């Protein structure tokens with residue numbers, strides 16, 4: 001190489017380095033991205049997917065449980081894996097808070113997924129991202145829409161029982177305006193809220209969550225109510241944990257039958273039927289029941305928005321080694 005061409009080479013190299021360096025510095029650190037692990041752990045998506053696959057083959061309901069874990073994680077101080085933390089001597093976590101106690105499940109499966117991921121990329125993938133990816137995979141495996149998930153979340157070092165109990169996760173007894181307000185508080189519109197409620201196309205609820213509805217409410221199909229009463233005694237305390245499918249038509253398939261059920265007054269929870277009860281969201285429910293593709297599109301958009309709620313990025317938080325405890 002002549003000295004002038006090697007000088008050119010050095011200058012061009014420096015220029016490239018400068019451009020890349022500048023772009024990196026000015027990139028919004030807080031932004032999650034689909035390619036966050038493309039260098040550090042290209043196998044993360046296939047690893048999580050195969051673990052979710054085997055978990056669902058073992059037990060069909062687990063897909064629903066994983067999807068719900070992501071929701072309950074994101075609504076309490078952002079998508080930071082906080083719901084996965086066991087109580088410690090310094091804090092009481094979210095697992096026993098009212099919306100979660102005896103209800104959220106799937107922790108063992110999350111630990112299994114994490115162990116698989118640690119095998120291929122130790123110390124790289126957050127538990128918060130595992131919840132996001134596993135939620136998407138569950139939807140896809142159960143027949144729903146597919147999308148690219150944004151990743152790059154980090155894990156919290158703490159969790160808050162009180163925050164999980166504060167009403168940020170709305171109870172099934174909520175009014176329509178409470179549902180709208182609670183989602184609005186997280187940057188999600190009424191339409192997002194209705195679309196996300198379509199997650200109740202899979203999974204189950206306990207008798208205690210729908211007892212009042214099947215005995216006391218009038219906006220319910222009477223034969224549907226009777227059939228649910230068979231496994232959910234009127235007296236509180238008996239059969240509280242008996243389960244019923246949230247989607248009476250196609251409980252194991254991610255589809256739009258949840259919305260069709262609402263048109264027939266066959267919503268299981270009060271908070272389901274209130275979405276189609278003469279109020280402002282009736283038209284959205286009708287649209288989703290008629291156009292599955294519109295539901296799919298809106299559900300995906302809303303899931304991406306939900307996954308964007310207050311993530312920890314940059315040097316905040318940590319990458320937990322075990323999802324159930326801080327490092």
Ligand code: HEM
Pocket residue numbers: 061063064065066067068071102103104105170171172173174179193196197199200202203204205206207209246269271
């Ligand atoms: C709109 C407000 C919502 C309310 C009031 C609500 C309430 C509930 C309740 C009470 C249960 C049954 C819990 C039990 O009895 O143990 C449940 C289950 C479930 N929820 Fe929601 N939910 C809401 C929104 C969502 C969202 C946004 C998602 C996810 C995107 C979701 C996903 C699920 C799933 C998949 C299940 C079944 C879980 C399983 O079988 O393990 N829910 N929900």
Ligand SMILES: *[C@@H]1O[C@H](CO)[C@@H](O)[C@H](O)[C@H]1NC(C)=O
Pocket residue numbers: 096097101102
């Ligand atoms: C959670 O549920 C268990 C079992 O039903 C119960 O003993 C415990 O008191 C509940 N915890 C809270 C904080 O409500």
Ligand SMILES: *[C@@H]1O[C@H](CO)[C@@H](O)[C@H](O)[C@H]1NC(C)=O
Pocket residue numbers: 211212213215216234235
């Ligand atoms: C029905 O409503 C009454 C009056 O609010 C209440 O006392 C009763 O506990 C409710 N029954 C059920 C099964 O929830």
